[in-house]
Amino acid sequence: MERELVAPVSLTAADGRLNADAIGFARRPLVDTAGVDGRRGWGRTKRWEYWNVITPTHIVALTVSSLDYAAVHEVWVFDRATRRSRGRTATVIPAHDVDLPPSLGDGAAIARARDLAISVTPGTESWRLFAEIPDASFDITVVRPPGHECLAVVVPWSRRRFQYTVKDVALPASGTVVVDGVEHPVPAGSWAVLDHGRGRWPYDVRWNWGAGAGVSGDRVVGLQVGGRWTAGTGSTENGVLVDGILHKISEELRWDYDLAHPLRPWRVRGGGLDATLTPFHDKHSARNLGILSARTHQCFGVWEGSFEGMAFEGIEGFAEDVHNRW
Template sequence: MTEHETEDDTEHDIEREITADVALCLPDGRLNPDAVGWSRAPLHDTSGIGRGVRGLGRNKRWEYWAVVTPDHVVALTTSALDYAALHQVWVWDRASGEEVDAVAIAPLTGSATLPGRLGGGPVRSRTRSVAVAVDERPGGTRLRARTARVELDVTVARPAGRDLLAVVVPWSRRRFQYTVKDVGLPVAGTLRVDGVDVPVPVGSWAVLDHGRGRWPYRAAWQWGVGVGSGVTGSGTRHEVAVQLGGTWTRQGPTTENGVFVDGRLHKVHDELDWTFDRGAYTRWWRVRGERLDLTFVPAHDRVSRTQLGVLASSTHQCFGAWSGWVMTDDGARLDVECLDGWAEDVAQRW
């Protein structure tokens, strides 16, 4: 097996937790040093991204939602990349393996509406072939989508007091990214594929990836998510979700790694070691750090490639299950088995 490891010998200091509202950008458009850190709530105002000529061509804004049911996975994307907008609705039938995919790429960004702050306004993808609408409602978020074959209308609940992970990753004063990962939220509603209603039963969950930043032309990352439960040594069972990142944060002072136990975020400050096989993505993956050791067994590899002039991407998003152990802030170890989720490997030219 040819293994690929993303490993960094640099020790990360304990990252700064942000607890008050802050602007991501200074008035001149550069990174605000006070914005660098992580938070449990969406405290950053990112309205400076995409405004004016600062970083023209490098501004990237997106909203990605995944809805996971026992039978299907649905992914919605609204994105604005400065010189183009990319919108997508994708559905995977776990039983048959069928993928239903609709992608729309439009010049410039007029087909996308993305607020300057998470929850600060509606999200819209407006094209003939793909329509996405995201709207905040009391206690949650309504997701709607329409393509020729798919209709979705679900509400994602946000239980009171539940944490998310928001982090600013700086590469320089001119290149930086703000990301929010909200993992394992309860969801209910309706999904229709080819005119057939598909259940979204109790136990279904959703994940948000909210991104605003200025990226270098070439980028690569790994991203892993798992949702399920874990057991302490005393036999107590807890709700557990994991948020795992790799590669793209290695040169900065912050990571996007965390463990959620009963809705409370336990921030993982160190970089993680990812081991997987780019020649055979459906073999096992392993992700290790000081506070977790997880093995991922894929069941399906979603392959996506785009080649449009300066815009190119390659994505392998594998769906399957995570098992191993995680550790909380107070040193408690939880054994986890069959956390439902995914692991992905992405390379971008954008």
């Protein structure tokens, strides 16, 4: 079983390497990541904020990131009725016009690039997500309900290579999405997920990630599953939220899917969880800038299955397969 962190702790030791006392998982973002600032381990330090919001009419996402030598940002808006996507990606070399807080909640995340503007502003147990590209924008408020738990995990490859991730799922969202000048409300029943990351990564890495949220029966269910990148570390990023309470899964899960046919079902099993995502859209992207390359299949759909005897259905979310050289 993984160790549960219950008190604030620094991710890094005085020498900038991993602090062994930080290894474990937490239900709140307790880990101070101010030591992951790019001044040590330059080129391997990766910092980002990713937000995804699924509404009845749209799916939106934003990314603010710094990879030391480059800043990579994205704004994406998907119309669920027309299946049309609008988006902008910016790769800024060398990294500039990007601000990321030292630790989660310590300040705003801001990115500026050609035809793209993003700001993520924290409040008291809330965030304001604003993103704008030439043909679309969104202004969304996300709240963390009282007692709502997240999954914060420190993943140790070694003392020099490590990652702190906060996966916060099933967060209620409200606001507006504007596409081609037409305003669309973000109503009740819209859900947000946060991926907050700070760490120092290997150059070549592959991972799976899946998340989802919704109401099944009389319960709010949130799914958070991952794979491959944590294998052999003793840490996992797997858990299920039921009415805001985290049920941690401390074992690697089995992922079954076919990248040749990504819109076929994705199945994730283990630790009392048996979940299947039936996709309706594959957000596929690939770029190769020589030393920097990335390939992603992020499939959006509906999860159903069971966890420790509790059946669930109608949980909207995604599952992804990613390969980065960065």
